Amino acid sequence: MIKPSCLFLSSLLLSSLLHCSGCVNADERPTPQPTPAQPSGVIPDRLSLSASWPEDTDANGYADTTTVVVYVFDTRYSAAPIAVPGTMTIRLINSAGATVREWSFTQQETEKSVRRFAAGPGYQLLPSLLDHGTDRVDLQEVDVMAIFTPIGGTPVRSRGAATIRIGRAR
Numbered sequence: 338m339i340k341p342s343c344l345f346l347s348s349l350l351l352s353s354l355l356h357c358s359g360c361v362n363a364d365e366r367p368t369p370q371p372t373p374a375q376p377s378g379v380i381p382d383r384l385s386l387s388a389s390w391p392e393d394t395d396a397n398g399y400a401d402t403t404t405v406v407v408y409v410f411d412t413r414y415s416a417a418p419i420a421v422p423g424t425m426t427i428r429l430i431n432s433a434g435a436t437v438r439e440w441s442f443t444q445q446e447t448e449k450s451v452r453r454f455a456a457g458p459g460y461q462l463l464p465s466l467l468d469h470g471t472d473r474v475d476l477q478e479v480d481v482m483a484i485f486t487p488i489g490g491t492p493v494r495s496r497g498a499a500t501i502r503i504g505r506a507r
Contacts, residue, residue, distance in 0.1 A: 379411040379419050381485055381493045388481040388499035393472075393506045394465070400506040401472035402465040407483045408456065409493070420451050420458035423487040427464045429479040429503065437479055437503070440464040444488065460485075466503065476504030 385408045391400035405427055408418035425447045429437040442450065442462060452461045466472035480498035487493075 375417075375419050376411075376414050379414065379421060380490065381409045381411055381419065381421060381423070381487050383410040383412050384408065384483055384485055384493055384495040385410070385418075385497075386481065386483050386495050386499055388501050391501055391503060391506075395467065395472070397472070398506055399466075399472040399474070400503055401467050402463055403481070403501055405462045405464060405481055405483065405499075406452075406454070407460045407462065407485065407495070408458075409460070409485050418457040418459060420460075421487050423447060423485055423490070425450070425460060425462060426484040426486075427462060428482045428484070429464075429501075430482055430498070431477060431479055437474070437477075438464070438466060438469055440468065472503075474504050476502065478502050 387406050389404040391403040393400050394402045407425065409421065410416075410418055422444055424444050425442040427440045427442070429439075431437050440462075447460060450460045450462050451458050466474065478500055479502075480500050482498050483495045485493050
């Protein structure tokens, strides 16, 4: 038989745990900070990119299209990305350092690709092997690299890369 004092303490403890587990003081939540306004006169000097695992959009068994998101920065100002007029080049580089495929996006295509992400503006591009005729390439891992060229400025290359696999998907 359970002693009444143990039953009382157990129920008191359980009640306290249940009561506290759902409580959040609204004053303790961090206030979301708006993305800072982009300063004028920015000069892009750094890129950061990510790439999704390629999809087989034509269902022929070969991965052909990936989503690449490129953030452009002027590191003199802030950690927030910037959006400026320019062109974008995306390259797939194999393990030997050779360019497997390359896409050049015009100023208009690059500007249309700007999306508002949580971090700030980014360029969302959809390079497809089908743009160059075929997706039937040997199965291989490649690095996705980007080059952003601001209008009237110096090209900026991504320092790192995202690695993806192209070729036979199944």
